[in-house]
Each structure stands twice: as structure tokens, then as C-alpha cells.
Amino acid sequence: MNNFFIKKGDNINMKVHFFILALCWSIIMLVAMGYEMIQVKKEIKAVATIQARTSFNNDVTYRRWNAMHGGVYVTVDESTQPNPYLHVNERDISTPSGRQLTLINPAYMTRQVHELQKNERDFISHITSLKPIRPENKADGWEQEALRQFALGSDQQTAVTTINGKSYFRFMKPLFVKKGCLKCHGDQGYKVGDIRGGISVAIPMDVLDKIARSRLIDSYLVYLTLWLLGLGGLGVGTWRLHLLFESQKKAQSDLADFKITLDNIKDCVFMFWPDTLRFFYFNKGAVKQVGYTEEELLTMTPLDIKPEFTEEDFRGMIEMLVKKERPSLTFETTHWHKDNGGIPVEVTMQYIVPQDGKGRCISIVRDISRQKKRQQEREQMQNRLLQSQKMESVGQLAAGIAHEINTPAQYVGSNIDFLDEAFNDLAEVVESEVKLIAAAEKEPGLTEVSRQANEALEEADWEYLAEEIPKAIKQSRQGIKQVTTIVRAMKEFSHPGSKEMVPADLNRIIKNTVTVARNEWKYVADVKLALDPELPSVLCLIDQMGQVILNITVNAAQAIKEKLGENPEGEKGIIKVVTGLKNNMAEIRIIDNGQGMPDVIKDKIFDPFFTTKEVGKGTGQGLAIARDIIVVKHKGSLTVESETGKGTVFIIRLPLER
């Protein structure tokens, strides 16, 4: 079907959709967290470096202060013994009060500070050199490597190493030889600016890690929150999307239901645009009704299937609807089926403007062939009723006329009979008169009288009278007999006495009918009856059987008339009516040698209203009525055999018993 109503939505599985989005979001978050971790590590290292450098710088500053003063004296105590590696004068002095003082050089001071540091904080500073004066200041492995790097030009070294099984961040910067230094280290051959050694600072990693961890935990919490928020947003979004799809789906299914409903209604629904007249929707019924495919219909307009309309008329109607002069238009017309031709339909056309939509024309089309047929049947019934009523009143009239004719017919008949007898008697008298005259002629006294009598006889032309009067009487008798027969046949034909099925003499019905219909055939045909005298009575409706015989006989006469055409010679055809028993049925054959008919017409002659006669010459009902009477009312059969140009045979068969 055309997809005017349904936009095919991409029917995404909402869960999959959600999981893919959630996965992406999670990956983004994980990457961000990894990056954060790296950044924190870097920061920690930087902080540790700064701390270590500050410590180093302090050491350098204190040493310089010490060196500036050429060393400082401090009280000798247990922990501060004179430096055995210091070989200067006045290393040890005493105060006037006897207090023993010793000179502390920068190195010694640094070492002592470092030891303090080590004890008080978990913070290791170490002054060292590749050539230490004091052996305890000897560099460890990493320091030696760093010092070597310094010698190569590096000014700072950092690393994370393990000292005594503990992880430390290590920092080292070189110490350059200054003037003050040479006081002690001059002996070792250093010059000012040389790298004497370095101070390394080790910050335990666990402290740094702790800082880093707390930093990371904070930021991870933030990320988690963010991640959850993101997921939530995503969920809500997907749900809403889902709802949107659902409602759309429902709307679609509603629409589909509606469409299916429309497809299933018996009436046809067409929609088309009022401007182009193109169809854009039609239900299944519509497609079926007109026999075109959907694709074909979409390119068509109502005019293509309504042969009775011109475009101008049709557009005029649409305009009436569009201008709201009429709310709707209902009319009967014909729809043209692609293959089967016209179908009578009733169309209700409306113009409808949907909300936010383009105005459209909608036609509801109902196939009314059945109603039409029923109506036709009703008309047919009425027609027959009318005809039978007409027949009835004609019958009453005929009965009245018959009565009127009967009285004169009676005495005319009586008088003719009398004249016949009387003339016979008279003729005898006259004949004896003739003899008498002949005898009298010989008597001399009677010659004059006999001459006169002879003259009278000759004047009257007695011989002629004697011959012609009996003939005239005979013909008159025949004439009055014919009048009587016709009147009686008419009376019987129109007023058969019984309205029920009665056993009847078909031969008599045929004779009566042929007599009554004489005027219909006598100029074009001779009727020959070959009626089986042994034909048993047949149960039938006498008047209706008479009607059938009449209709077929008249038909036969007309067929002959048409074959004869102008017929100046006055030729006549033959209508033969034959009765007999056949297969335990009474059979009547009505045979004519008229023009016959082709099979095309033969198949239709029993259809109501079918006629080959000119308008006004026949109702086209005669044979249909005949068929109805024979087949439906008498349970018999009515068949026809015909050959064009040769003639037609109607065969009526009636069951003998019911």
C-alpha cells in the first residue's frame, strides 16, 4: 500500500544504544583519570624536587656562611668532637673560662646538620664526593653515577631508588669549589669552580605517595561523580528517546489499525488532491473495485475511472466543495474497472482540511450493482404485475364483449340454420314447380301461365340461386362458427376459471391461443397443428400456459415477418405446433421457419428486458415471463434451438405428475 500514513521509523534497540553510549562515556572518564594520575605523579615529583632543592640551597647557604667565617667555633661535647680531618691551626681553643671550643668547618657542620635531619625527620641529606676527606661521606652507587653526570655537564639529577629497602625520591646537585673551600680541600688540588662533590637529598616516597594518593582520591571522587552524572543523563536521555519512539510506534500502529480497518470496509475510499486530481490514497476495496495496481492508481485521477465526467464538470464539483457551497456531494455514476468495464456506484465526495494539513478530496464509493439489480428486479416484478393486471382487466373486458357478441351470435346462428333448412324445403318446392311448369307447357290452356312462370324462374335465375344460396349459407355458418370459436377462445383465454394448478388439456389451450392470436400470424404464416389426441392432462395454470404459447407464437410470427421482409408476393411462412409425450413428459414444440437467431442472441432471449425489437415494439419481457412460468411455476423446461436463416424451435416440456 502507499506509505502516505506511515513513515518507517528506524527501530533502534534502546538498550544497545544506551550501552554503547555508556561505554564511550566510561572510556572517556577512564582516560581522563589516567591522565590525572600521570599529572599528579608529575606534580609530586616537581614538589619533591622543589623541596629537595630548597634543602640543598639551604645547605649551600649555611656552608657558605660557615666558609665565609672560616668556620665557627662551638663547644666541644660528646656529640661534637674536634674534626680529626681538619688540619688547621687553632682547631681547638679554650675560652678564658676554660671552656673547650673546636672549629667546625662547613663540611663538618653540614654533616652534623644532616645527621640531625636524619634523626628528626625522615629526610636524608648527604654531602658526598668522589674523593671524600672523611670516609663516611663516601658516595653510594646512584650518587657516584650522578656525580659523574655532573662532571659531564648535568647540573641536577633526580631518580627514585631504594635505600635500605625503602623507596626514596632522590635529588642531587653538584657543589662547586669556592675560595673558602680551598682552606680544607686545597690540599686535594681543587681549584675554584671545580666540582668538589654534591649534596644529595632523599625524600621517602611513602610520604609523596600519600600526598599523591589523597590528591588522586579527591579527583577520582570528582570523576566518579561526573561519570555517574553522565550515565544518569544518558539513561534519562535514552529513556526519553525510548518514550518518544514508543509513542511514535503507537501512533504508527494506531494508524496501521486505522488503515487496516479502512482496507477492510466494504466501501471504497479514495483520496486525491483537488488541484492535480491525483490519487494519493485508496483503500484495498478501492484497488479491488477498479482493478488497477496501486502503482498505476497513484498516477491516475478520478477522471480515469469515471467515464461519465468531463474534467470541467468534475472540477466544477470540487470547486463547490472547496468553496463550501455544499458540505458533500452524493451522486450515482459508473466506475470503470480496468478489465471488466463499468460498475454502478454511489459516490459521496467531501473536501476535508486536516489540522496543519493540505486540503484534500475524499470519495467514499459504494458498489450499488446489487441494489441496482434488486431495483431492476423490483421494476420487473412491478412490470409483470402491471401486465397481469392489464391482462386481468382485458379479460374482464373480453368477457363482457363476449357476452355482448354471444346474443347476436346466437340468433344469427339460429337464423342461418333456419335459412338452411328452409331453403332446402323451398328448393324441393321449386323443383316440383319446375316439373309442374314443364308439364303445364304442354297443356294448351296453361301456356301463358307457364310461360310467365318460366320467365319468373329465369328472371330470378333459379339455377344460380339453387347453387349459390346453399354455399352462402354454408359460408355464413362457417363464419358464425368462427366468431363463436374466437369469442369462446377469447373468453377461455382471458378467463380460465381456475387460479390453481388443474389438469388441463394442452391441446385445447394451444387451439384457443392460436385462435386468439390469429391476427398476429395470419398475414405472415400458416399455423399447422399436429396435436397428439392421446396427450394426457397436465397439471398447469391454464391462463399462464396460454400466455406462454401466445408469447412464443407471436415471437415466431415476428421472426417469420422479419425473414419475409417487404414481401410483395404475399408469401407465408409456417408455424407448426406439435404436442406429444416424450420421456414421460408432455412436450410442446413450436417450430417456425423464420429468420432464426445467432447463438449470441439465443443465450439472452430469456433475460428480462432483452429485446431485438425496436423501442416501443416489445417490452422484452415475453420470453422471460414464459421462462418464469414454465421453469419456476410448472417445474418444466423451456429450451430453444435456432439456426440463422432457417428458423427456431421452442421446446416446452412439462412434468405429467408433481
Added chain:
Amino acid sequence: MEKKRILFVDDEPNILDGMRRMLRSLRKGIDMKFAEGGRQALELMKDKPFDVVVSDMRMPGMDGAELLGAIQQKYPQTIRIMLTGQADDDSILRTVGVVHQFLAKPCEPEQLKTTLHRACQLYNLLTHPVLRRITAKIDTLPSLPEVYVELQKLLADPDSSVDDVAQCITKDIGMSAKIMQLVNSAFFGHFSNVKSPEQAVHLLGLDTIKSLVLTVKIFADYEKNVLAGISLPALMNHSMAVGGLARKIGENCGSKAIADDALIAGLMHDVGKLVLAANLPDEYGQVKKLMEKDGISCYQAETKIFQAGHAEIGAYLLGLWGFPSSVIDAIAYHHRPGRYPGNTFEALTAVYAANLITHNRDSETAAEQYEPDKEYLARVGCLDSFAEWQILLQGDE
């Protein structure tokens, strides 16, 4: 022989003149009088009753049905014939009880002459004036009470078919005879050659039968099954048996037409008994006594008492009612075929034989057995066939 007197009544003088001229040839045998109306006709009857009255139906003043009704009452022996062009059923129904025969106008001269001739001849069949009067006055015959009741019921039931009614009516001889009269004598215009009471019912149709039975009351409602010593059911059974056998004999030896007549004559052959028993019950009661006393047949006893037997009376009635002459002859001579002039196999032969065979079968004692009239049988050439006919009856059982 005395001239028969016939009165013609018609309001159209031309018709009367025509009749007079037409019947001129019969002037030696009949004395014709003409009346232009009912009143004038009755005046003429007063002087001397006519033997036959032929009347038109529709006349100004007193119409045909009234006139013939009055004649039926005052001069019952007169044969009443209606001649009319009237085709209107309702007025015809009024004449059913008063008319013996009905002729349609225009009537062929030959038919009219034949009818009149036969009517005059009927007088020779039954010479006894009292019996003649009684018979001619009859408009209905006794019928079986149960059949009458059944018929009433059937006609009241809208579901009844014409077949049901026909079956019922044919169970009764009186009803069958009356129906046949109506159909035979052109009452309803156009029937002829009625072959059986059943066909007669079909021809009349249910509606006509209804109005005849319920409105016109063509059948009499008798209360008793026994009339003057005659058991009606036994008479009916006998008649049916004879009718059936007579038809078979007719089919066997004659033509279909003879068989049809034989059936009707067989069915009706004892109608005379009904007439006598219904109208002269006291006298008829003596018939049985005389039969026993003198050891003679019923027919002989009747003849002794009435100077005529049921055969002649039945034939006379059916003759009045327009039954075909072959039927009337068969009935009239069925007890004395030897007096019938014919030499060929006819309906009479069949009825005679059938009656004899049926009677002998049903008689209990040897004394009641009748010998066939061999002379008659030999004359019609059926002496040898008689034995076969007896087998026909047995075959029936």
C-alpha cells in the same frame, strides 16, 4: 306419441325468433312456446306445465335463476335448462341448485337440438309421473355423514390441497355425481370429456368447490348411515368396487373412452337407490321385505313396487344432469342388458359384468348368485371374456 312441450324464455326477441326458426324441423315432435320474461313464462306454465323449459339467465325483472327456482317448486317434473352467455361465476352458482343442464350461448344449433332431443327421450326412460317428479325435483343426493364432516373440515383448513378435497369427495357417490353434473353441463363454460370425479374436482378448483359446498350447499348433510334399510357405506363400497372393475374391463376390451365412461357409470349405477331411499323411504323399506318374501332380486322388487327400478331412476337423474348418453344407457340397462339394442362392447357391458361379478363375490348364499345373461354377452361378443373379467376382480384383491 304426445308432442313434447318446450318453453323458451329470453328477453331478446331476436333470440326467440331464431329459436323458433331453427327448431322448425322439430315442429312435428315438439310444441314450442316463447316467453319474453319470467312472469309471462309462469303464466304459460299455469295453463299447462311444459316438459322442458329453456331460459336465459339475465333478464329484466325476474331472472333465469328465479324463474327456474319457481318452476322447480311448482312443476318439479319439468326439465330445466339454462342457456346463457353469462360468464360471471357468482350468478352461475345461484343456478346450481335449480338447473338440470346448462348451455353456453352461443350454442351450436346441433348441440341445442341434441340436448332437447335427449331431454324428450328421457321421458321414455321413466314413465311413472310421480317418480319423474321426485327425481326431477332433486338437487342433491344423500352422502355419507363422515365424508361430509371430513369435507367440511378440509375446506375449513387453509392448508388443504385440491388433491385432499378430491380424495374426500370421490369417497362419496352422491357428491361425485353432483360435481360431475356441474362440470359436465358446461356450468363453468368450457369443460368436456370429464374422465373421473377426481378430475372434475380438479377442474372446478378449490375456490369454486368451497363456495359450492359452504355457500350454495350443493351437498346435503345427512345424519344417518342407514336410509330405508340401505347401508350407505356398503352401497358406497359396492359402487367403488364396480366402478373400478368396470374401468378395468373397459380398458381390457374397449378403448380408453369406454373405460372412462365405464368407471363413471360403474360408480353411479346405484344412484337410483339413493334417490328412492331418500325420497320414498317408507315404500323403499318394503323392497327388502319383498325380496326376502318372494326370493327375488332387488331390481325386481323395486319394479314390482314402483313400476321402475333404481336403474331407470338413476339413469333418468343423471340424464337430467347432463351425463353422456353412454353413461346413462349403461346405468339404465345394467340389470337388463338384453333389452339394450346395441351389438358391440360398450360401457354398459363393462358395468353389467362388473356389477354381476362384484355382487356374486359379496353374496353369502348360493341362492343370491346371479347367472350372467349369456345371450347378451354373446351378442356383444364377450361371452368368452367374462371368465377373464372375474379374474380381474380377484387380481384386484
